[in-house]
Amino acid sequence: MAPTVTDATGQPGANGSAGASGTAAASGTTGTAASAGSSAQAGADAQAGTSRQAGATTRTVTELADGRELIYYDRGTPPTARAVADLRPLDAVAPSSEVRQDPMTGAWVTVAAHRQARTYHPPADECPLCPSREGRLSEIPAGDYQVAVFENRFPSLAGEPGTHPVPPALDDPLHSRGPGIGRCEVVCFTADHDASFADLDEDHARLVLDAWTDRTAELSALPGVRQVYCFENRGTEIGVTLAHPHGQVYALPFVPPRTAKMIDRAARHRAATGRNLFDDLVAAERASVGSGPVASASADSPAGNSPSDYPEDSRVVLAGEYWTAFVPFAARWPYEVHLFPNRRVPDFTGLNEDERAEFPRIYLDLLRRFDRLFGDGDQQVRAPYIAAWHQAPAGHEDELALHLELFTVRRTADKLKYLAGTESGMEAFMNDVAPEFAARRLREVGQAPAAASNPETTPDTTPETTADTTAEEAQR
Numbered sequence: 001m002a003p004t005v006t007d008a009t010g011q012p013g014a015n016g017s018a019g020a021s022g023t024a025a026a027s028g029t030t031g032t033a034a035s036a037g038s039s040a041q042a043g044a045d046a047q048a049g050t051s052r053q054a055g056a057t058t059r060t061v062t063e064l065a066d067g068r069e070l071i072y073y074d075r076g077t078p079p080t081a082r083a084v085a086d087l088r089p090l091d092a093v094a095p096s097s098e099v100r101q102d103p104m105t106g107a108w109v110t111v112a113a114h115r116q117a118r119t120y121h122p123p124a125d126e127c128p129l130c131p132s133r134e135g136r137l138s139e140i141p142a143g144d145y146q147v148a149v150f151e152n153r154f155p156s157l158a159g160e161p162g163t164h165p166v167p168p169a170l171d172d173p174l175h176s177r178g179p180g181i182g183r184c185e186v187v188c189f190t191a192d193h194d195a196s197f198a199d200l201d202e203d204h205a206r207l208v209l210d211a212w213t214d215r216t217a218e219l220s221a222l223p224g225v226r227q228v229y230c231f232e233n234r235g236t237e238i239g240v241t242l243a244h245p246h247g248q249v250y251a252l253p254f255v256p257p258r259t260a261k262m263i264d265r266a267a268r269h270r271a272a273t274g275r276n277l278f279d280d281l282v283a284a285e286r287a288s289v290g291s292g293p294v295a296s297a298s299a300d301s302p303a304g305n306s307p308s309d310y311p312e313d314s315r316v317v318l319a320g321e322y323w324t325a326f327v328p329f330a331a332r333w334p335y336e337v338h339l340f341p342n343r344r345v346p347d348f349t350g351l352n353e354d355e356r357a358e359f360p361r362i363y364l365d366l367l368r369r370f371d372r373l374f375g376d377g378d379q380q381v382r383a384p385y386i387a388a389w390h391q392a393p394a395g396h397e398d399e400l401a402l403h404l405e406l407f408t409v410r411r412t413a414d415k416l417k418y419l420a421g422t423e424s425g426m427e428a429f430m431n432d433v434a435p436e437f438a439a440r441r442l443r444e445v446g447q448a449p450a451a452a453s454n455p456e457t458t459p460d461t462t463p464e465t466t467a468d469t470t471a472e473e474a475q476r
């Protein structure tokens with residue numbers, strides 16, 4: 001089932017649906033999901049998820065001046081015209097990158113030297129992700145938008161997926177390389193430059209979920225794409241170069257190292273137990289809260305079914321009806337939360353309507369807890385974070401599970417966790433914060449704001465030394 005889209009330029013959209021006219025809508029997003037069909041189960045579930053209760057999502061495909069694709073996502077009918085031409089005199093960029101495989105570890109590395117020229121910390125009045133206005137044209141030609149997705153002008157991966165063998169042929173095992181074929185997209189979460197994802201309302205967060213689902217369906221259907229990776233970097237501490245709230249989607253031509261390890265671990269678990277690793281993982285964490293309270297998803301109204309009733313050592317932060325968030329047993333980062341749908345699905349397209357409906361409350365609650373971790377009374381200190389969505393790569397839909405890995409590099413209000421000798425040198429993480437303590441803190445900050453104690457006074461911190469120095473000293 002191909003989505004019906006509006007087309008501002010009259011050119012074919014990425015899916016070749018030229019000539020569509022008028023605003024069409026309705027489940028354009030989930031409609032694509034079914035056609036992508038990452039698995040039979042996903043297709044069936046996507047079908048089930050096509051009815052949106054709070055108004056359908058409209059997808060409008062347009063083209064920027066240099067030929068890149070720009071897609072608007074709107075709840076219901078767009079309030080203003082989306083078919084606005086990009087008037088900038090942009091030359092088409094011919095990005096070139098290559099992927100090389102590390103012969104020692106098997107990890108693929110993307111080399112994209114052309115990206116050195118990309119936009120770097122522009123002033124707010126030159127933000128390329130704000131809507132265009134008179135005299136100041138941005139990447140978004142429209143005067144307003146809800147959610148917008150466009151191809152990155154300085155992508156790490158580009159070109160037509162599937163035009164080269166991917167991954168590269170292993171005829172020279174020491175020097176496996178190939179063109180960096182893939183696609184890099186920017187997802188603008190809102191037109192409000194000063195907002196953060198955590199500031200969005202639930203309907204708007206749901207719209208972002210619809211956009212992620214649509215991009216996953218469309219990009220995973222491209223030949224040569226092995227995995228679709230949706231993520232958000234938030235905060236200058238993470239290295240974000242544009243302050244405007246946005247995330248990215250990478251259509252990767254290879255399976256990245258962390259996913260490759262999960263494939264291996266899931267296979268071992270299956271061989272040893274006959275069961276799925278992720279099913280067992282989620283069930284074990286949920287078991288720690290028993291059949292107890294379903295977490296209130298509203299952080300501001302914890303009355304009644306508070307996660308404070310959870311056992312002290314539980315790592316569960318939020319146990320929703322359809323989603324579970326917990327600090328992993330071997331967390332790498334000071335504050336790290338994994339969020340799984342209780343029912344295993346390979347990717348966004350596999351979520352059903354119940355799971356989609358609950359997601360915004362759970363996810364917004366988690367992000368707001370992160371922002372409360374390091375606050376002092378009324379003063380909110382935004383936590384820098386990485387939100388990494390793991391989706392099953394092609395061929396592994398039966399075992400891998402859609403899940404979010406959300407973590408902050410902040411250890412205390414004024415200290416960051418740096419990846420130094422052990423982490424960067426050996427990929428061996430040293431974590432100063434016990435996962436059970438982190439979970440307790442994350443449950444506490446979901447309560448009344450007054451409950452947020454100053455983490456500087458808590459015993460997990462080591463104010464005088466950095467994390468890995470401490471760890472290395474302890475090993476001597």
Ligand SMILES: [Zn+2]
Binds near residue numbers: 127128129130244
């Ligand atoms: Zn902006």
